[in-house]
Amino acid sequence: MVYVSATPVLALRGVSKRFGAVQALTDVDLEVHAGEVVALVGDNGAGKSTLVKTIAGVHPVDDGVIEWEGRPVHVNRPQDAQGLGIATVYQDLALCDNLDVVGNLYLGRELLRFGSLDEVAMEQRSRDLLNTLSIRIPSVRIPIASLSGGQRQVVAIARALIGDPKVVILDEPTAALGVEQTAQVLDLVERLRERRLGVILISHNMADVTAVADTVHVLRLGRNNGVFPVKGTTNEQIIAAITGATDNAVTRRLARNAEAAK
Amino acid sequence: MVYVSATPVLALRGVSKRFGAVQALTDVDLEVHAGEVVALVGDNGAGKSTLVKTIAGVHPVDDGVIEWEGRPVHVNRPQDAQGLGIATVYQDLALCDNLDVVGNLYLGRELLRFGSLDEVAMEQRSRDLLNTLSIRIPSVRIPIASLSGGQRQVVAIARALIGDPKVVILDEPTAALGVEQTAQVLDLVERLRERRLGVILISHNMADVTAVADTVHVLRLGRNNGVFPVKGTTNEQIIAAITGATDNAVTRRLARNAEAAK
Amino acid sequence: MSDKTTIRKPVDEVPPPAVATVDPRLLVREEGFKGYLTEFKRKLKGGELGSLPVIVALIIIWTIFQVKDDLFLSSANMVNISFFMAGTGMLSIGLVFVLLLGEIDLSVASVSGLAASVFATLTVNHGLNDWLAVVLTILTGVAIGAFHGFFFAKIGVPAFVVTLAGFLGWTGLMQWLLRGTGSLTIEDKGLLHMLGQRSFFMDQSIAGGYILATLGVALLLIGSLIDQARRRKARVPFRPTSEILLRTVALAVVSYVAAYVLNKSAGIPNALVFFLAALVICDFVLRRTTYGRKIFAVGGSIEAARRAGINVALIRITVFAISGGFAALGGLFLAGQTYTATLQAGTGNLLMLAIAAAVIGGTSLFGGRGNVWSALLGMLVIQSIQTGLDLLNMDQSIQYMITGAVLLAAVVVDSVSRRTQRSSGRA
Amino acid sequence: MSDKTTIRKPVDEVPPPAVATVDPRLLVREEGFKGYLTEFKRKLKGGELGSLPVIVALIIIWTIFQVKDDLFLSSANMVNISFFMAGTGMLSIGLVFVLLLGEIDLSVASVSGLAASVFATLTVNHGLNDWLAVVLTILTGVAIGAFHGFFFAKIGVPAFVVTLAGFLGWTGLMQWLLRGTGSLTIEDKGLLHMLGQRSFFMDQSIAGGYILATLGVALLLIGSLIDQARRRKARVPFRPTSEILLRTVALAVVSYVAAYVLNKSAGIPNALVFFLAALVICDFVLRRTTYGRKIFAVGGSIEAARRAGINVALIRITVFAISGGFAALGGLFLAGQTYTATLQAGTGNLLMLAIAAAVIGGTSLFGGRGNVWSALLGMLVIQSIQTGLDLLNMDQSIQYMITGAVLLAAVVVDSVSRRTQRSSGRA
Amino acid sequence: ACGKAGDDKKDSGSTAGASKSANKTIGLLLPENATTRYEKFDRPLIEAKIKELCPDCTVDYANAAGDPAKQAQQVNTMITKGVGVLILDAQDSTGIKSSVQAAVDKGIKVVAYDRLAEGPVSAYVSYDNEKIGELQGQALLDAMGPKATPSANVVMINGDPADPNAAMFKEGAHKILDGKVKIAYEQSGLWKDTVAAQKMSAAITQLGKANIAGVYSANDGMAGGIATALKGAGINPPLTGQDAEVAGLQRILAGTQTATIYKAYKPEADATAEIAVDLLQGKDFKSVADTTAKQTSGTEVPAKLLPATSITKANVNVVIQDGLYTKDQICTAQFAAACAAAGIN
Ligand SMILES: Nc1ncnc2c1ncn2[C@@H]1O[C@H](COP(=O)(O)OP(=O)(O)OP(=O)(O)O)[C@@H](O)[C@H]1O
Numbered sequence A, B: 001m002v003y004v005s006a007t008p009v010l011a012l013r014g015v016s017k018r019f020g021a022v023q024a025l026t027d028v029d030l031e032v033h034a035g036e037v038v039a040l041v042g043d044n045g046a047g048k049s050t051l052v053k054t055i056a057g058v059h060p061v062d063d064g065v066i067e068w069e070g071r072p073v074h075v076n077r078p079q080d081a082q083g084l085g086i087a088t089v090y091q092d093l094a095l096c097d098n099l100d101v102v103g104n105l106y107l108g109r110e111l112l113r114f115g116s117l118d119e120v121a122m123e124q125r126s127r128d129l130l131n132t133l134s135i136r137i138p139s140v141r142i143p144i145a146s147l148s149g150g151q152r153q154v155v156a157i158a159r160a161l162i163g164d165p166k167v168v169i170l171d172e173p174t175a176a177l178g179v180e181q182t183a184q185v186l187d188l189v190e191r192l193r194e195r196r197l198g199v200i201l202i203s204h205n206m207a208d209v210t211a212v213a214d215t216v217h218v219l220r221l222g223r224n225n226g227v228f229p230v231k232g233t234t235n236e237q238i239i240a241a242i243t244g245a246t247d248n249a250v251t252r253r254l255a256r257n258a259e260a261a262k
Numbered sequence C, D: 001m002s003d004k005t006t007i008r009k010p011v012d013e014v015p016p017p018a019v020a021t022v023d024p025r026l027l028v029r030e031e032g033f034k035g036y037l038t039e040f041k042r043k044l045k046g047g048e049l050g051s052l053p054v055i056v057a058l059i060i061i062w063t064i065f066q067v068k069d070d071l072f073l074s075s076a077n078m079v080n081i082s083f084f085m086a087g088t089g090m091l092s093i094g095l096v097f098v099l100l101l102g103e104i105d106l107s108v109a110s111v112s113g114l115a116a117s118v119f120a121t122l123t124v125n126h127g128l129n130d131w132l133a134v135v136l137t138i139l140t141g142v143a144i145g146a147f148h149g150f151f152f153a154k155i156g157v158p159a160f161v162v163t164l165a166g167f168l169g170w171t172g173l174m175q176w177l178l179r180g181t182g183s184l185t186i187e188d189k190g191l192l193h194m195l196g197q198r199s200f201f202m203d204q205s206i207a208g209g210y211i212l213a214t215l216g217v218a219l220l221l222i223g224s225l226i227d228q229a230r231r232r233k234a235r236v237p238f239r240p241t242s243e244i245l246l247r248t249v250a251l252a253v254v255s256y257v258a259a260y261v262l263n264k265s266a267g268i269p270n271a272l273v274f275f276l277a278a279l280v281i282c283d284f285v286l287r288r289t290t291y292g293r294k295i296f297a298v299g300g301s302i303e304a305a306r307r308a309g310i311n312v313a314l315i316r317i318t319v320f321a322i323s324g325g326f327a328a329l330g331g332l333f334l335a336g337q338t339y340t341a342t343l344q345a346g347t348g349n350l351l352m353l354a355i356a357a358a359v360i361g362g363t364s365l366f367g368g369r370g371n372v373w374s375a376l377l378g379m380l381v382i383q384s385i386q387t388g389l390d391l392l393n394m395d396q397s398i399q400y401m402i403t404g405a406v407l408l409a410a411v412v413v414d415s416v417s418r419r420t421q422r423s424s425g426r427a
Numbered sequence E: 001a002c003g004k005a006g007d008d009k010k011d012s013g014s015t016a017g018a019s020k021s022a023n024k025t026i027g028l029l030l031p032e033n034a035t036t037r038y039e040k041f042d043r044p045l046i047e048a049k050i051k052e053l054c055p056d057c058t059v060d061y062a063n064a065a066g067d068p069a070k071q072a073q074q075v076n077t078m079i080t081k082g083v084g085v086l087i088l089d090a091q092d093s094t095g096i097k098s099s100v101q102a103a104v105d106k107g108i109k110v111v112a113y114d115r116l117a118e119g120p121v122s123a124y125v126s127y128d129n130e131k132i133g134e135l136q137g138q139a140l141l142d143a144m145g146p147k148a149t150p151s152a153n154v155v156m157i158n159g160d161p162a163d164p165n166a167a168m169f170k171e172g173a174h175k176i177l178d179g180k181v182k183i184a185y186e187q188s189g190l191w192k193d194t195v196a197a198q199k200m201s202a203a204i205t206q207l208g209k210a211n212i213a214g215v216y217s218a219n220d221g222m223a224g225g226i227a228t229a230l231k232g233a234g235i236n237p238p239l240t241g242q243d244a245e246v247a248g249l250q251r252i253l254a255g256t257q258t259a260t261i262y263k264a265y266k267p268e269a270d271a272t273a274e275i276a277v278d279l280l281q282g283k284d285f286k287s288v289a290d291t292t293a294k295q296t297s298g299t300e301v302p303a304k305l306l307p308a309t310s311i312t313k314a315n316v317n318v319v320i321q322d323g324l325y326t327k328d329q330i331c332t333a334q335f336a337a338a339c340a341a342a343g344i345n
């Protein structure tokens, strides 16, 4: 395991969030250190995306404290989070359908030349960036609306890498990706760790999680349900923490298949 | 392997589709038999979703023939496909954000009682249906807009099961699902096969594909790139057909990790 | 390092997954009346108040006008408000349908003007039977609306442009129809009499108002109780009896007081009765039929609706036809206010006020959200401002300014409460 | 069964993945002029024609009017068209900004009326200096727009309602300002003279028109060539020289012919020159600055823009301020047409026509799609219809009907070509 | 090298028009079409008279539909067409000044019709709007008879303040009514019957139905709405209007309206046509324009001012005799009895 600093770069203490009649998060804690990859796992609707959005400033927390490099901070708007150095890839991507790929990648931090947009430089760099993620996009000048699901996902990931973040949050980044692109993204996560960034990775894929994460945080029904170091924990233990039971659909399915194989 | 009838229930012959300057599909063939689970795999942007949408009538084909139970048919509108008995779960889900879960599930085939909507019956059946997919949704009366990614995905899957389809098309149904829900959906696919429905399953997850599919169709850059029976084909062979090379990011990553482990 | 002490807070007592359980995070409501109160407080804080803010704004407007002129809340003035709001209100109902699709119909005012002149031409110049003429007039409106809908849905011309072209074209047609005489006097008899100022429900009988009120209250109570029983049987959540009673009592108070006040001078104008009937029918269509459900679906997401097998073009055409029909009907109501078809029918701010009514009442301009009752609420606000300012006998230029300011203020109340909702993440 | 004979059609010659390659499915364009032609044909079939359909509609309209009355294409009439379209066109420019956000500003017409009366009051009643008065008037418009924007962006009142309230309120204020005198005559001097009918570019010098045309053509050519060179160097796709030349020649033909025709009677109206200058500046702002990019982003997806760190409220407020500013400027243009501030300024169909111009020109009502040139194209269509019908000596009621029909027809051409596009899956 | 644009006079507007029609064209610009008179009476009457006086003359016509900006454009179009004389009924008499100037600059003579436009017009033919207001006020006083006391409540519903003519009617009426009766409620009906009906209803609520001694309505259109509101309240005080619209005349016959102002369009149209043809042919028109009128700027303009008539139940026949409407148009089935009672047959 890589060296982990003492003060976490980002820490949540007792965060709660309610939507109308639904208590989406209750008293959640989370810590990310520089150079650490934290996997955040949990059942569907466990509150992972909600937690990510509170960190990214999409919606403010009801209760609890967000600490940045040890100091409590207020994150009320996405600008606040970006100002701190948090880059986020959202599960629902949030791209502007009417803008082209280049426009989306550089949205909010366009390159300028004599005060006007430097389309040439942006286009060139976008091509390079997308090539490193080995995605094939017909042209960087077509609107996002006409891209496939996976192509959009890669654009959203590439977006988070422009700029110079300290913490990168990836909400199910590989959900729509092909095998090759998934491998590239996992490589990318490892490169981010090497550059000593903090990474929060949300995924339902246990193989991906155990491949790149250092620590696994489990959320269940909006509450913390355990923190596991990846080394020395089995997938079964994590899944049991996610589903809240050792007897679940996964184990039953495995058992049935094993029986059928006999 | 289960018994497969001689005439495919659904067959595509030489289907082509162009969007503006992009030739998304070129001369694609595909066959699905009753009681068969066909996995459709391919890189991001390979044209899988485009193929599915042509079958479902979302956009008409430019060239080629769609055959239903041996007869050529015209599928120009979603109604046509539904009329034949094709139910589709789209990758981009396509739910009405402003309607609640019940409203979305029964959209277009509402239950009636004395000529007016039978909300009670629909609500009751929705709850039962969602429970079999072991998803926890705060209330079936909240609008889709406030559901998590996975919760929406399950609603879309449940939608396809209402009515009485002969072919079910699932475009990356488990992408956003948790481990338990994924297991339930795989169970479901197997139940569909037992009921002798044809199933087309798109997925980037080789484990899921090999677990439930009978045949694997590979698309690459909008063209057929091989048909494999699942039994007797290794994951590596399929991945090589997907990426078009035996030397790809996946193998490189594996090799590197193996070396590091030494 | 695989010891489990790292698990900080295991959730204990987890129910087996594939079994029907209530989500433990759902803040369930307590039983009985107290539960109703706490639920209301929560909604108040969260900004989920439905049309309550508009009602509050309306009460504020009424209070201010009453302080300025104590005739405002008099029976005679209330009869005026309730009579004059029906005509524009009918246009507004049609617009609610169109707005639910996320579209706009700029032609309603000029179609209403055309309808008046068509009716007048048919009855006065061609001596047609009253009822037949009414039917033909409404059919004209429906046909015009369907025509707009066709160009929008089938040819793909933006609804704004089609109905703008209609707005100009139908005005021209109206002027052409009336080119001979300019204005036509409509006889104060038959159906048009029923829409006029001197026609009251059950011929001004005191009982009329109370019968209507009783009917409404009884319908609500019986409907709610039946629904509750069915839901209880099907084991899905249902409204507690206390809430049903509270709602029924609230409606009863409002409607009996309204009946009492209106009865004090003349009774319930028939125009209002028709307007209310139209509201009830449209509300049923929108909330309780597959057709209504389809309108909401198309307004929410056209692509999702299309993929669900809904014939989007058909829905669009019919909705514009409905809007055209209501515009024609509204034109007859407006003609009934003066028994004349004039060249100026449908001009001025009529269109804007009809749209404003729907929007103030809470129907979204972006589709998929709203209900027909917003036409009633919005018209109450607008007509109250107009009648109130007329009572105060103020300069027209000042009236314009005050109308603008009050309109804005009325919606600010609503928006501020919704802002709470947005900041709590729901909109 | 693992033999690979089941692979039917292996794609051969696949490049190694992580290397820059062109997607083999992209139909690349052939080199040179022939490539341009085939590309054009493909676009024609696919319906991706930009503003070409509107231009075709315009040509059809012109042809029909010219056949009906051979004065239509005369120099004098063209001067009329180009002069009178500037005023409403300025309103339309402001509206394009608002429409790009997916919102609407109903107040522009009444703000334009108010601006005229503010300017007249300042200069006539208070004897203020011309230029100072112009600046103050435009600032009034900007302030009014920002006021609307504030209620919309910060309080959350729908833009439709805020600007509707403004529409009423500012009309009232204008009438109140002019309450004493009715209408005020503005002196035909200074800046207002430059906006008037008798003020032409470079004082009617023949050279004026050609200088303008040359300037435009040179700007396009040099700009395109520089861009091409940079792109070639950066190895990203660039426009072939043949295409650049073709575009330049097309612009040159249009602008020199226009200059020639206008010169034949009086020259280039200064109002048109200002209008064109405003268009060029706004086009630059929208397409070439971060501010413009942000407007498109907010119009495309508010949530995505917000998450990208864009201050959505600021963009909204400034866009409404721009719209208010252009409305005030347009008001001055319209006042310059008659040198009077009248009570009727900003009434009638001005609002509808200004919106229609933007929409006809191709700016979407749903946000995120469009450009300021649509204000020019749309105004050309609308002003041609108006001037043409005035030439034809027809009954006003018939004129209304024809205007409606022609408006619809002009957009049908556009919609039908887009329909091809939709059925080929792009819209 | 730098010539002036337009030096090449061959295509410039006036000459092009001149070569086309050899200055036999008279332009006719009318202000609006939301009242019947302009397209139904003024236009055909003027066209007929011009044809009679000058058989080979043509008339080019345009209507501004109530929009002063549009009218300015129409003046330009007329200049493009190269008319010799322009008959102009200004929608906004101040705002049209620069257009009049532009026409005169091109050598076109302008006749102000019905409303006195500012600028160098050659002649003016009209009924005096302020006089009409006075006539309306007088008609109301006459109808109220002895009830016209300084404490008698009178309701005034004026035209749209955005219309400059509305102010003149209002001023004239006030001149007569002020002091003789009490103007208890005064509002603008925006020229719309539905608006007027609402305002009248508010007035009834405000003053009480027993306390309304008379109602002034600036035109017949609004009087229609007012009459219904009065009927709704069950009262029938004196009510005046203007324009002698069919509906107004019918109400007068039925007794729900007391009086209207009839401006005989034919004499006005005939005088105008004569002046226009005289101007076109360069003849003297002083015999027709026998008086003068003063523009706001103070300039005296040769003018023909005609007297208007107040119509009550007693003299509805005048309108039919003048050929304004036929008996059938007024005496529809609904009003047959009232017609007979009033002696129209
Ligand atoms: N805007 C909202 N309004 C109301 N409820 C919401 C809203 N957003 C989320 N929720 C609720 O909060 C809970 C947590 O949602 P969240 O999106 O965080 O889940 P998740 O862990 O990301 O799930 P998934 O793995 O499916 O993406 C869900 O029950 C959801 O219904």
Ligand SMILES: Nc1ncnc2c1ncn2[C@@H]1O[C@H](COP(=O)(O)OP(=O)(O)OP(=O)(O)O)[C@@H](O)[C@H]1O
Pocket: A137, A138, A145, A146, A147, A148, A149, A150, A151, A176, A178, B019, B020, B022, B024, B042, B043, B044, B045, B046, B047, B048, B049, B050, B051, B091, D425, D426
């Ligand atoms: N509406 C459209 N307009 C233009 N191009 C399109 C459109 N839809 C898809 N494409 C293009 O067609 C190609 C195939 O897209 P498709 O969505 O079918 O891919 P996919 O195989 O489903 O990929 P993924 O696994 O990422 O979902 C892509 O290159 C995409 O850019």
Ligand SMILES: [Mg+2]
Pocket: A048, A049, A050, A091, A171, B148, B149, B150
């Ligand atoms: Mg999530």
Ligand SMILES: [Mg+2]
Pocket: A148, A149, A150, B048, B049, B050, B091, B171
């Ligand atoms: Mg796909």
